[in-house]
Amino acid sequence: MSSNITKFNQPYDQEIIDIVDYVQNYEITSPVAYETAWNCFMDTLGCGLEALEYEACTKLLGPVAEGVRVANGVKVPGTDYVLDPVQGAFNIGTMIRWLDFNDTWLAAEWGHPSDNLGAILATADWLSRTTDKKFTIKDVLSAMIKAHEIQGCIALENSFNKVGLDHVILVKVASTAVVAQMMGLTRDQILAAVSLAWVDGQSLRTYRHFPNAGSRKSWAAGDATSRAVRLALIAKTGEMGYPSALTAKTWGFYDVSFKGKAFKFQRPYGTYVMENILFKISFPAEFHSQTAVEAAMTLHTAMVAAGKTAADIKKVTIRTHEACIRIIDKKGPLNNPADRDHCIQYMVAVPLIFGRLTARDYEDKIAADSRIDALREKIICVEDTAFTADYHDPAKRSIANAMTIEFNDGSLLGEEVVEYPIGHARRRSAGIPLLIEKYKTNLARIFDAPTQAKILALSLDYEALITTPVDEFMDMLALE
Numbered sequence: 001m002s003s004n005i006t007k008f009n010q011p012y013d014q015e016i017i018d019i020v021d022y023v024q025n026y027e028i029t030s031p032v033a034y035e036t037a038w039n040c041f042m043d044t045l046g047c048g049l050e051a052l053e054y055e056a057c058t059k060l061l062g063p064v065a066e067g068v069r070v071a072n073g074v075k076v077p078g079t080d081y082v083l084d085p086v087q088g089a090f091n092i093g094t095m096i097r098w099l100d101f102n103d104t105w106l107a108a109e110w111g112h113p114s115d116n117l118g119a120i121l122a123t124a125d126w127l128s129r130t131t132d133k134k135f136t137i138k139d140v141l142s143a144m145i146k147a148h149e150i151q152g153c154i155a156l157e158n159s160f161n162k163v164g165l166d167h168v169i170l171v172k173v174a175s176t177a178v179v180a181q182m183m184g185l186t187r188d189q190i191l192a193a194v195s196l197a198w199v200d201g202q203s204l205r206t207y208r209h210f211p212n213a214g215s216r217k218s219w220a221a222g223d224a225t226s227r228a229v230r231l232a233l234i235a236k237t238g239e240m241g242y243p244s245a246l247t248a249k250t251w252g253f254y255d256v257s258f259k260g261k262a263f264k265f266q267r268p269y270g271t272y273v274m275e276n277i278l279f280k281i282s283f284p285a286e287f288h289s290q291t292a293v294e295a296a297m298t299l300h301t302a303m304v305a306a307g308k309t310a311a312d313i314k315k316v317t318i319r320t321h322e323a324c325i326r327i328i329d330k331k332g333p334l335n336n337p338a339d340r341d342h343c344i345q346y347m348v349a350v351p352l353i354f355g356r357l358t359a360r361d362y363e364d365k366i367a368a369d370s371r372i373d374a375l376r377e378k379i380i381c382v383e384d385t386a387f388t389a390d391y392h393d394p395a396k397r398s399i400a401n402a403m404t405i406e407f408n409d410g411s412l413l414g415e416e417v418v419e420y421p422i423g424h425a426r427r428r429s430a431g432i433p434l435l436i437e438k439y440k441t442n443l444a445r446i447f448d449a450p451t452q453a454k455i456l457a458l459s460l461d462y463e464a465l466i467t468t469p470v471d472e473f474m475d476m477l478a479l480e
Contacts, residue, residue, distance in 0.1 A: 012191050012243040015263055016198070019173070020190045022269040023146055023181045033271035037141040037148075038466075040103055042459050043279060043435050044114040045477070046442030047102040048095030049078045050359070053445060056337075057098040060219055061091045072129040074122045077477035078446045085126040089175075089229045093118025094222030099359045100341050103423075104278045104287035105148075106323070106391065106399060109155035111167035113273065116147035118225035119175035121470070123182050123232075128471040133184065137473060138466035143178045145274045150174035152273030156394075157264040165257060166203040168224040173197045175228030185236050192241025196231045198253050199245045210330065213339040266394065276397060279423030281434045284359045288324040289344045291418035292401035296351040298416050299405055303352070310353045310371055312407050316379040318344065319402040319415070321387040329381045337362035345376040348403070390419070399424070436460070451476070 011017075028034070051057045062081050063069070074088025075081070076095075083091060096102050096118055103114045120143045124135040151170040160167055176197040180190040203224070207216035235241070246253045247262070254262055283293045303309065330343040340346045340362045349372045350361045360366065390398040399421055404414035422431045439459070443452045455476055458465055465473075 010243045012195065012241070013246045015246055016191060016194050016243075018269065019150055019177050019194055020187060022150065023177045023190065024187065026146070026269065028142055028145055028271060030271040030275065033145050033274045034141055035462075036274050036277060037144045038462055039279070039432055039435055040114055040144065040148075040274070040277060041117070041137070041141060042439045043281075044096055044102050044117050045077060046439040047097075047099060048092060049442045049446050050101065051095045051098035052078045054098065054359075056215060057095065057218070060094055063087060072126075074125045075474045075478040077474070078479065080479045083122075085122045086226050086229045086233070088122035088126065089119045090219075090222045090226035091118075092121055092222070093225035094219045097221040098218045099284050100218070100286060101280050101284040101359070104280060105152045105155060105273060106278065106287060106397065107152070107156045108159040108392075109161060109167050109170070110287070110323070110327075111151060111155055111170055112221065113148040113151045113171075113174070113277065114144070115168070115171045115221035116151065116175045116178070116225065117144060118222055119179050119228045120144060120147065120182070121474070122225075123179040123229060124470040125474045127182065128469060133182075135182070135470040136466060137468050137470060139182075140470060141466065143182060145271055146269075147174040147178045148273040148277060149269050149271065150177060152277075153265065153267060153269055154263060156266040158258075161205055163258055164204055166205045166208065166220060168220045169202045171221050172200065172224040172228050172231075175225050176231050179229055180232040180235060183232055183236055185232065188241075189235045189238070191243075192239065193232045193235035195241040195243065195245040196235060196239075197228065199242050200227065200231065202257060207338075208342065210332070210339075213342060214336060215338050217338055217342075276425045278399070278421065278425075279431060279435055281423045281431050281438060282421075283347075283357045284341070284362075285347045285357060286328050286342050286344075287421070288321070288328055288399060289347045289401070290421035290423070291399055292318055292320070292324075292344055292348055292403060293351055293357055294418045294421065295401055295403040295414075295416040296348045297355065297357075299403060299413055300352050300355045302413055303405070304355070306413070308407060308413075310349075310375050312409070313352070313375060313378055313405055314408045315406040316348065316352070316375075317404045317406070318348065318379065318381045319384045319387065319404075320344075320381050321391045321400060322383050323388075323391060324401070325381050325383055331376075334367065337364075340367060343376075344381065345379040346372065348379055349375040352405075397424075446479075 070084045073082040076091045127133045151174040180193040206212045328344040334340045387400040390396045398419045400419040402417040420426045
């Protein structure tokens with residue numbers, strides 16, 4: 001029946017055309033974007049390697065059917081899996097996102113643009129092994145910059161969470177566009193692929209919020225990247241697209257899923273997002289809490305010096321921005337690690353008690369410590385409208401939190417104010433050395449000393465790295 005369908009003569013929605021024009025024609029000339037993408041590449045891979053220490057993640061990895069190994073397939077870093085590109089994207093994307101420790105973009109819609117690396121790296125590795133297309137790490141960085149930009153620019157003015165949709169819809173759209181271009185699809189085929197991504201079923205935010213917060217939030221981005229690769233491959237066959245996927249009356253995305261409103265755009269696609277991306281360097285915590293955790297660590301040191309403990313605390317007040325209150329201000333039971341790493345009270349209580357916050361601190365063993373829940377009940381959040389305004393200001397993009405501790409004896413500690421986290425563009429000079437140390441630590445989780453040294457030496461040599469073939473780099477990261 002499909003062979004009898006007449007092709008549409010209508011033009012594609014302008015929003016779809018703009019994405020395709022960008023991935024096909026935009027020339028990246030920004031040294032800052034490439035330098036930031038280089039750091040992002042290392043950090044993102046390291047986050048994936050750390051996730052391999054968690055059985056909840058590794059149980060989801062590997063082929064769809066146990067034991068399947070694909071000739072000349074995608075190699076999954078830190079494992080011996082060799083997979084088809086769709087499942088390879090799922091594996092890499094899931095690893096990257098599992099611990100909520102990769103980069104972040106905060107705007108009307110928040111998200112984690114490095115999630116797209118799952119699709120990009122899987123596609124580049126697979127094509128390099130099976131076709132005459134030979135990708136280098138420079139090509140991967142270029143694709144990362146464009147995927148970051150598509151996801152981030154749409155997110156600047158358009159809130160998907162307010163209509164109940166998860167931000168991984170933007171991972172799927174961005175990944176679909178860039179991998180379709182990497183696969184060498186024609187312009188018409190890339191237009192079709194992007195339209196298919198908008199028409200596709202979209203994830204609800206159910207799994208990120210009370211009472212259903214759960215581990216799907218850790219593999220949702222991997223799922224989105226794998227779907228992106230699949231849709232690009234479908235479009236490559238010549239399968240038709242849907243020109244008014246966004247704007248069609250009644251049946252289009254805007255009417256069905258976006259309350260009838262069209263997207264708004266702050267700026268054209270360029271390199272702004274990668275240049276201003278936020279790195280999670282010090283703490284594996286939802287990004288709206290990063291400055292609060294930093295403040296808590298500082299105040300913990302002051303408490304120790306004053307001879308006080310969490311038992312002496314009467315009240316903790318966090319002056320914060322609206323997005324923080326809407327997303328991670330939680331009371332009541334926290335059922336699992338996915339629930340805990342999206343609760344600012346939990347993420348502040350742990351460093352105030354222990355002087356640390358690691359991925360292990362979200363696990364049941366630590367959460368069972370009764371002092372954490374007792375302190376959570378004493379922590380309140382209040383909005384500072386100036387903090388909210390600075391959060392949305394494109395010239396500032398702050399994520400401010402300020403913390404004051406009141407003790408049982410009536411004394412106060414603070415207020416400790418942190419406007420920009422260590423991973424912010426305004427603190428790059430302080431942050432990048434720590435990011436590299438994070439990468440070294442994550443390499444050491446998986447590889448022996450000689451392999452660590454080899455990977456690290458190449459990773460830190462920008463000129464050598466960008467000319468390295470993707471398949472050769474992936475061979476270095478694979479286990480035999």
